[in-house]
Amino acid sequence: xxxxxxxxxxxxxxxxxxxxxxxxxxxxxxxxxxxxxxxxxxxxxxxxxxxxxxxxxxxxxxxxxxxxxxxxxxxxxxxxxxxxxxxxxxxxxxxxxxxxxxxxxxxxxxxxxxxxxxxxxxxxxxxxxxxxxxxxxxxxxxxxxxxxxxxxxxxxxxxxxxxxxxxxxxxxxxxxxxxxxxxxxxxxxxxxxxxxxxxxxxxxxxxxxxxxxxxxxxxxxxxxxxxxxxxxxxxxxxxxxxxxxxxxxxxxxxxxxxxxxxxxxxxxxxxxxxxxxxxxxxxxxxxxxxxxxxxxxxxxxxxxxxxxxxxxxxxxxxxxxxxxxxxxxxxxxxxxxxxxxxxxxxxxxxxxxxxxxxxxxxxxxxxxxxxxxxxxxxxxxxxxxxxxxxxxxxxxxxxxxxxxxx
Amino acid sequence: xxxxxxxxxxxxxxxxxxxxxxxxxxxxxxxxxxxxxxxxxxxxxxxxxxxxxxxxxxxxxxxxxxxxxxxxxxxxxxxxxxxxxxxxxxxxxxxxxxxxxxxxxxxxxxxxxxxxxxxxxxxxxxxxxxxxxxxxxxxxxxxxxxxxxxxxxxxxxxxxxxxxxxxxxxxxxxxxxxxxxxxxxxxxxxxxxxxxxxxxxxxxxxxxxxxxxxxxxxxxxxxxxxxxxxxxxxxxxxxx
Numbered sequence: 269x270x271x272x273x274x275x276x277x278x279x280x281x282x283x284x285x286x287x288x289x290x291x292x293x294x295x296x297x298x299x300x301x302x303x304x305x306x307x308x309x310x311x312x313x314x315x316x317x318x319x320x321x322x323x324x325x326x327x328x329x330x331x332x333x334x335x336x337x338x339x340x341x342x343x344x345x346x347x348x349x350x351x352x353x354x355x356x357x358x359x360x361x362x363x364x365x366x367x368x369x370x371x372x373x374x375x376x377x378x379x380x381x382x383x384x385x386x387x388x389x390x391x392x393x394x395x396x397x398x399x400x401x402x403x404x405x406x407x408x409x410x411x412x413x414x415x416x417x418x419x420x421x422x423x424x425x426x427x428x429x430x431x432x433x434x435x436x437x438x439x440x441x442x443x444x445x446x447x448x449x450x451x452x453x454x455x456x457x458x459x460x461x462x463x464x465x466x467x468x469x470x471x472x473x474x475x476x477x478x479x480x481x482x483x484x485x486x487x488x489x490x491x492x493x494x495x496x497x498x499x500x501x502x503x504x505x506x507x508x509x510x511x512x513x514x515x516x517x518x519x520x521x522x523x524x525x526x527x528x529x530x531x532x533x534x535x536x537x538x539x540x541x542x543x544x545x546x547x548x549x550x551x552x553x554x555x556x557x558x559x560x561x562x563x564x565x566x567x568x569x570x571x572x573x574x575x576x577x578x579x580x581x582x583x584x585x586x587x588x589x590x591x592x593x594x595x596x597x598x599x600x601x602x603x604x605x606x607x608x609x610x611x612x613x614x615x616x617x618x619x620x621x622x623x624x625x626x627x628x629x630x631x632x633x634x635x636x637x638x639x640x641x642x643x644x645x646x647x648x649x650x651x652x653x654x655x656x657x658x659x660x661x662x663x664x665x666x667x668x669x670x671x672x673x674x
Numbered sequence: 675x676x677x678x679x680x681x682x683x684x685x686x687x688x689x690x691x692x693x694x695x696x697x698x699x700x701x702x703x704x705x706x707x708x709x710x711x712x713x714x715x716x717x718x719x720x721x722x723x724x725x726x727x728x729x730x731x732x733x734x735x736x737x738x739x740x741x742x743x744x745x746x747x748x749x750x751x752x753x754x755x756x757x758x759x760x761x762x763x764x765x766x767x768x769x770x771x772x773x774x775x776x777x778x779x780x781x782x783x784x785x786x787x788x789x790x791x792x793x794x795x796x797x798x799x800x801x802x803x804x805x806x807x808x809x810x811x812x813x814x815x816x817x818x819x820x821x822x823x824x825x826x827x828x829x830x831x832x833x834x835x836x837x838x839x840x841x842x843x844x845x846x847x848x849x850x851x852x853x854x855x856x857x858x859x860x861x862x863x864x865x866x867x868x869x870x871x872x873x874x875x876x877x878x879x880x881x882x883x884x885x886x887x888x889x890x891x892x893x894x895x896x897x898x899x900x901x902x903x904x905x906x907x908x909x910x911x912x913x914x
Contacts, residue, residue, distance in 0.1 A: 442901055443897070447893075450900060
C-alpha cells in the first residue's frame with residue numbers, strides 16, 4: 269500500500285498535476301430521492317406491523333369520538349421529529365463558508381504570496397541571468413550570479429514561513445473533511461429515518477384506501493371520515509416527507525462536493541510545497557555547480573527534515589529525488605535551464621490550482637443556489653408542520669408512528 | 675412457572691421499593707444535595723466567624739478593663755451560643771417556588787428544581803415517586819451541560835420551559851385537585867395516571883434534550899478522531 273502510494277506520487281511529479289473540480293449537484297426530484305438509503309427487510313416488516321396496529325386501532329374507534337380524533341392527530345404529527353432533524357442538518361452545507369478558496373485568507377492567500385515570493389527568485393525573470401547561458405564557461409560573471417543566489421538566503425525565512433502556513437492550511441482542510449464525514453454520517457442516519465417514515469406513510473395510504481373501500485357499504489360514514497381526514501393528512505405528510513428527503517439528499521451530495529474540493533486543494537497545496545522546495549534544492553545544487561558557492565539554505569534544510577511529518581508525500585518525494593535532482597543539475601550542461609524548469613514547475617502547479625479554483629467555485633455556487641431554492645421550498649412545509657404541531661399540542665405522542673432507532 | 679428463587683427476588687425488589695417510598699427523606703439528585711451542602715457550609719462559616727469575633731471582642735474588653743470576670747465569661751458564652759443558634763437556623767434554605775424557578779439562572783436551575791421536587795414528594799401518589807426519582811437523576815445529568823449553555827441559546831430556552839415551567843405546572847395542577855377526586859376517572863384517565871404519564875413524558879424529554887445538547891460535543895470529538903485518522907493514517911485522504 270505504502271510503496272504503491274510512493275510510486276504513485278513519484279510518477280505524479282513527472283506527469284502534469286491535474287485537479288478536477290467536481291460537478292455541481294443538481295436539484296433532486298422528490299421521487300428520485302426515495303430509496304437512496306436502504307431499509308432492512310426486518311425493519312420493513314416491523315414498520316408494517318406498526319401500520320397494521322395503528323389501522324386496527326383507528327378502525328376500532330367510533331368515528332365521532334374524541335379518540336378517533338386523537339388517532340387522526342397522530343397522522344398530522346407523523347414524521348415531524350424526523351423532518352425537523354433532517355432539516356436542521358441539511359442546511360449545514362449552506363452554513364459552511366467556502367473556506368480556503370478566496371484570495372484574501374487561508375490557503376488561497378498563502379499560495380498567492382508564495383507565488384509572488386518565488387517569482388522574485390525566478391532566474392528567467394532576471395534578464396542578465398538568462399543571457400548568461402550563452403556566455404557560460406567563457407566569461408565568469410560570478411558576481412552577478414553570486415548576488416542572485418544571495419537573494420535566496422534573504423528569501424528563505426519568508427518561504428519557509430509560507431510553507432509552514434500552507435501546512436497549517438492543509439490541516440484545516442483535512443479537519444474540514446473530517447467534520448464533513450461526521451456530518452454526512454449524521455445526515456445518513458437522518459435520511460434512514462425519513463426513509464422509514466416515507467415507507468410508513470406509503471403503507472398507511474394504501475391500507476387506509478383499502479379499508480375505506482371495504483367500509484363503503486357497511487359503514488359509509490366511517491369510510492367518508494377515513495377518506496376526508498386520515499387519508500388526507502397521510503397524503504399531505506407523505507408529500508412533506510418526500511420534499512424533505514429530496515433536500516436532505518441534495519445536502520448530503522453537496523457536502524461530498526466540498527469534501528472533493530478540499531481533497532483537490534490539499535493535493536494542490538502538497539504539490540506547490542513540493543515544487544517550491546524542489547526548486548530551492550535545485551538552486552542549491554546549481555549554485556554549487558556554477559559558482560562553486562556553497563549556498564546554505566538552513567531553513568529549507570530544516571524544512572526538509574520536518575517535511576517528513578508536515579507534508580508526508582513531499583518529504584518522501586524529496587528524499588527520494590535528492591540524488592536525481594543533484595545529478596540532473598550538476599551533470600547538465602545548462603544548469604540554469606534546469607533551475608528555470610524547476611520554477612516553471614511551481615508556476616504550472618499554481619496555474620492548475622487557479623484554474624481548479626475558478627471551476628470549483630462555479631460548481632459550489634450552482635450547488636448552493638440549487639440547494640437554497642429547495643431548502644426555501646421545504647421551509648414552507650416545515651412551517652406548516654410546526655403550525656399543526658402547535659395547534660395540536662395536546663395530540664398524543666406519535667411514538668406509534670415514528671421511525672425505529674437505527 | 676415462577677420458581678421460589680425468582681419469587682424471592684420479586685419480594686426483595688418490592689420490599690426495597692416500599693422502603694424507598696417510606697423514607698422519602700433522601701435527596702433525589704446530587705445537585706440538590708450539593709446546593710444544600712453549600713448552604714450549610716455557608717451558615718457554618720458565618721457562625722464560626724461570629725464566635726471568633728465574639729471571643730476577640732471579649733479578649734479586647736478583658737485587656738482594657740483588666741479581666742472580664744465570671745459574669746463576663748458567662749455573658750460571652752451565652753452570646754456565643756445565641757449567635758451559633760441564630761446563624762445556623764437563619765437564613766433558611768430558600769425554598770424555590772414556581773416563580774423563582776422561572777427566574778433562576780441556568781447553572782442552578784437543575785439543582786433548584788430538584789429541591790422543589792423533593793418538597794413536593796409528600797403530596798405525590800406512590801406510582802409517581804419512582805418517576806420523580808428518575809427525573810432527579812436526569813436533572814443531575816443535564817446540570818453540567820446547562821453550565822456550558824448561553825442564556826440566549828434556543829436549547830436553554832427549551833430546557834427552562836420544560837424544567838422551570840411545564841414540570842411545576844403539571845405537579846401544581848395535580849395538587850390543586852381535591853384529594854377525593856384524584857383517583858376518579860376523568861375522561862378515560864384518573865388525574866393520578868395523568869400526572870404519572872405527564873411526568874414520564876417530561877422524564878423522557880429531559881433525556882432527549884440532554885442528548886441534543888451533547889450532540890455538538892459528540893460531533894466535535896468524532897470529527898477530531900476522524901481528523902487524526904485522515905492526518906496520520908492517510909486513510910482515504912486522497913481517495914476519491
